[in-house]
Amino acid sequence: QVQLVQSGTEVKKPGASVKVACKASGYTFTSFGISWVRQAPGQGLAWMAWISPYNGNTKFAQEFQDRVTLTTDTSTSTAYMELKSLRSDDTAMYFCARVDVVVAASDSWGQGTLVTVSS
Amino acid sequence: EIVLTQSPGTLSLSPGERATLSCRASQSVSSSYLAWYQQKPGQAPRLLIYGSSTRATGIPDRFSGSGSGTDFTLTISRLEPEDFAVYYCQHFGGTLWMFGQGTKVESK
Numbered sequence: 471q472v473q474l475v476q477s478g479t480e481v482k483k484p485g486a487s488v489k490v491a492c493k494a495s496g497y498t499f500t501s502f503g504i505s506w507v508r509q510a511p512g513q514g515l516a517w518m519a520w521i522s523p524y525n526g527n528t529k530f531a532q533e534f535q536d537r538v539t540l541t542t543d544t545s546t547s548t549a550y551m552e553l554k555s556l557r558s559d560d561t562a563m564y565f566c567a568r569v570d571v572v573v574a575a576s577d578s579w580g581q582g583t584l585v586t587v588s589s
Numbered sequence: 590e591i592v593l594t595q596s597p598g599t600l601s602l603s604p605g606e607r608a609t610l611s612c613r614a615s616q617s618v619s620s621s622y623l624a625w626y627q628q629k630p631g632q633a634p635r636l637l638i639y640g641s642s643t644r645a646t647g648i649p650d651r652f653s654g655s656g657s658g659t660d661f662t663l664t665i666s667r668l669e670p671e672d673f674a675v676y677y678c679q680h681f682g683g684t685l686w687m688f689g690q691g692t693k694v695e696s697k
Contacts, residue, residue: 505686515634515677515688531685565633574681575624577645579633
């Protein structure tokens with residue numbers, strides 16, 4: 471079955487960077503995109519960015535464009551999201567999600583990675 | 590940039606009642622690119638509806654989606670205890686994939 475497993479909880483200081491991993495299994499990794507979505511405590515979902523593991527194409531929400539780097543490792547079916555220059559308001563749960571462009575939706579999600587930014 | 594506005598913010602209903610959730614887009618969007626998700630506390634979102642009206646795999650038929658243009662609706666025909674959650678609409682289009690702010694369906 472399709473599964474996305476994310477790396478564990480992170481605690482970072484302001485100004486640092488964090489890199490979250492999302493390991494996919496149960497499907498052909500290069501056939502589907504990966505989106506990243508964050509959710510601040512008690513808040514709604516915010517789409518951040520998308521990457522195609524097939525060709526490396528990316529899309530970013532404007533507010534994350536300058537601070538987020540997306541990469542994939544097709545040999546391990548793992549997607550990575552790096553967020554730089556962390557601020558306290560980056561404290562949130564970060565989800566990866568498989569994107570099926572045929573149905574134009576995210577049909578499988580990782581369990582989430584909590585990133586806490588605190589001095 | 591397309592903005593999705595969901596209403597109401599909170600819906601207080603009893604099990605067995607019908608829930609009607611609205612998602613309004615700031616400009617006309619293709620119904621092919623409108624999806625609905627359910628999120629329960631402490632869990633990742635789950636895809637319910639894609640293409641504005643097609644149920645995802647394993648989603649019960651009490652969930653239905655409809656709409657076109659700027660107005661879309663998610664209907665839960667008879668609320669089950671496990672349906673109390675937050676629901677989000679999402680538009681896939683162009684260079685941005687936006688979520689609405691969510692509607693919480695709570696037990697009255």
